[in-house]
Amino acid sequence: MEKTIYRYLTRHSLRQQIWLTALAALSFPFLYAFYELPKRIINGAIQGNPEDFPVGLLGTEFDRTGYLFLLCTIFLILVLINQAFKYYINVYQGLTGERMLRRLRYQLFSRVLRFPQPTFKNVSQGEIIPMITSEVEPLGGFIGEAFALPVFQGGTLIVILTFLFYQNWIMAAAAVALYPIQLYLIPRLQMRVNALGKERVRLVRRLSDRIGETVQGAPEIHIHDTSRFVLADFSDRLGHIFHVRYRIYRQKFVIKFINNFIQQLGPFFFYSLGGYLVIVGSLEMGTLVAAIAAHKDLGAPWKELLAFYQRREDAKIKYEQVVSQFAPVGMPDESVQTEEPGSIDPLTGDLATANLTLTDEIGDNVVDRISLKLSMPSRVAVVGEPGSGATDLAQLLSRLLYPTRGGVSIGGLELAGLPEAITGRRLAYVGQQGYVFAGSLGSNLFYGLKHRPVREFEYDDDAMRQRRWHENEARAAGNTTLDIKADWMDMESAGAGTPEALRARGLRVLEMVDLDDEVYRLGLRGTIDPETRGDTAAAILRARATFRKRLIDDEGMADLVEVFDRSAYNANATVGENLLFGNVGGGAFDMNRLGEDPYVLEVLKKVGLTESILRIGYDTAATMVEIFADVPPDHELFQRYSFVSAEELGELQQWLTRIDREKLEDLSVGERAPIMSLPFKLVPARHRLGMIDDDIQAKLLDAREVFARDLPEEIGTSVEFLDPDAYASTASIQDNILFGKIVYGRPEAADRIGALITEVISELGLRNTIVEVGLGYDVGVSGSRLSSGQRQKLAIARSVLKRPDILFLAEATVALDTVSQGLIMGNLLEEFAGRGLIWVLHKADLAKGFDHVLVMRSGRIVEEGTFEELDRDGSRFRQLLDSAR
């Protein structure tokens, strides 16, 4: 990137800068006229000699008043013209600046994408993020005005000065007499501010780095009680920043003080000198007034120029500081990522290295002059102790790392010169901790297929116009014009011709990495939208029917589930669930505070339940207080069994002492609130408080009917009523199949029902459908809602799915349990028969199933051959085998 901001902006925005400058120059004649006119108005029209009138202008005769109004009209027009210039210039400046800011951010980000891997060891997220987001922000503003502002304001200044000198040179000279002092002083003061500014940027960057570290290392801080240490460090850093900022303020305001003082000297000279000249009669009054007005206007551009000077210095520092951070040694050219070869052939043929060397930061050769020839396709195990360089070798071979010396070739093709379009599609690498992106599980699984848009998005006319606009803007800012909305899924890469085939392949790969069961379980707990996935919903409804039938047919199962029935009370569901008889979406009803909901209260009143609920609430509260009063609030019993929190219990206790059970009806709605919601949380079969008797249950069934019948339209859509023949979109798939509650008090119920659901699903051939639903599971930021094992399996699956010619795995299954490890290794050895598989193993005995074994030590290959050849007395491989046992 260009070393200075001026070179950067002339390279990318020269035309706009010239146009802006030209506009500024063009506006000057009008500006001059604008200053000239008041003089004419006063001296000519108002105070002029009456004998000069009428005057002839533009072929018309004007009398004195007419002349005055004519001039004033012209004045008004000039005001408009000048403001129009200002408006247009400002907007155009903004546009230019924003485009340049966009370009700059894009370039910086695209550079991050090309950082050689080792760079990330030295540059932290905490530094990179603020540089791209906030630090460059002011640069956009500056770039827009870089040339135009000095020209425009400088020109304005010159126009006004010319005007002043033309009027009376002594006075004008007096007004600007002190400017040279400013010109001398300000840059010197500014230099000190600049130095401080640099210091400030550096300190703030470190600060954000430290904040990022604290967030990531939060558990360590708790474990070791170092919060005070961390706070002290933070305070110290803030202190340094404060000190620097405070000094900047002082310097800035010293500059401001000098500027303002010198500016105010102007009027002093006008009043004294100018006034004297008017008195002695060598200056007209009108001229003095115009001069004073002009001088006042002189202040604005002069101030602007000085402020611009400060901003310019600031922008120069920022630009240089940011850009220097984004130019690491060994960064490949942009074409490595953007080049799209006409055809991409498989990388077949021997994998060879010549003198391959990788040197780390302290100068050690972690991979040391390896010359190697592996005939492909074959499955190769690499073994060695930690630090033997095996992982580095795998990263070099897959071109994740660039070698310090030497090179890697496949079938005679040098990897170093290839674009990522080839290496990234024909090779794959998985390390110990594959990264999982935020989004769905499926989007991560298919992530490795999104190399380029394969099919355009179909826009309607309006949207197309918008898309064109966005495209043009992207082009104007040097951004990519590839459309994120297009279909990026390159099914060919996965060897699938249709979306169905791709899904099938995805499921097959999930099985290969032993992730299918887990995704299946996620799918069971997932939800689908029956509008868009009618087939799935229909299939689940079939499963519901089959499940119900099996429940009755199979011995001893029928009483393990209490099925939802609109005309029967469900003793294993809460009172609230019984009342609503549906699932709530959209937040219209808070299930924890049903007793305070006005509509629920209205329903209770209609069926005559208000008093009963009130009394049950009172009794429940009294029971809770009685039972839990002596239990410490943090006790597990409390958290597990009480349906009021410890704080609420305290409040209830006080409330109960104040209120008489016989006078509950006298309470206002607000006073009832603490107890009204309690009954709705009761599950009769579980809590056994004996309060929801047959009579109450019957009335609750009435309430259920009334609730559904009278539900106002505006909240009607937020409750999805339970219907044995309809799919409930807000409930999980499992709950949809179950369509009821597993009963309390039957210890075997959960296991047997779970098994029956699984059975029904596989009988109906729905397993894959549910795995697909599981693919929609949201994995959270960095996949945090998955276990580390699941993340790793997903990373492996992603690499297998795109069918690389050679798959490199560097201790990729270390974190998994041994059963999964064995399963995945067996599956991949089978999958990659006929292709290349190079696997860095953490235990030598795992090398058994491989065609060829490389043994590494201190960055060199010390032995190679088949497992049997190497497994002999005295070999390094035998040593590793022994230590693995």
Next chain:
Amino acid sequence: MSLNEEVDLLRRIPLFSNIEPSKLKLLAFASERLTFREGTELCRQGDVGDSAYIIIEGSVGIVVSTPNGDARVAEARENDIVGEIAILCDVPRTATVVADRDVEVLKISKELFFRMVEEFPRMAVEIMRELATRLERTTGQLTRTLNS
């Protein structure tokens, strides 16, 4: 059966007879009320024990596996407590408990049980008495079995 009835029932059990009703209510409320069908196992010998059972209705057989096959050593019925040994001394279940017919029980977790014992020394004494009685009985049975 509601909570209050369970509390009445608990009070009739010697182990809990001297405990104030609100504590018994806590015990009942925090315990699961379970039904075991005839022939199913409440717990199995050798498993880790995390709870004891108070029999509300029905009867269970206590079965110990010996080299010569399973031997039924005792029976427990209403108001009896079974399975407390494993939660008292952290040993695996010493016997298998099988429901003779459909059985209703209160399942008391180890945690809750200890809390009750800690708070009510009287309960500890009752447990000692109960255990001693049982020891005496099983010793007697053993002697008879050996003699016969």
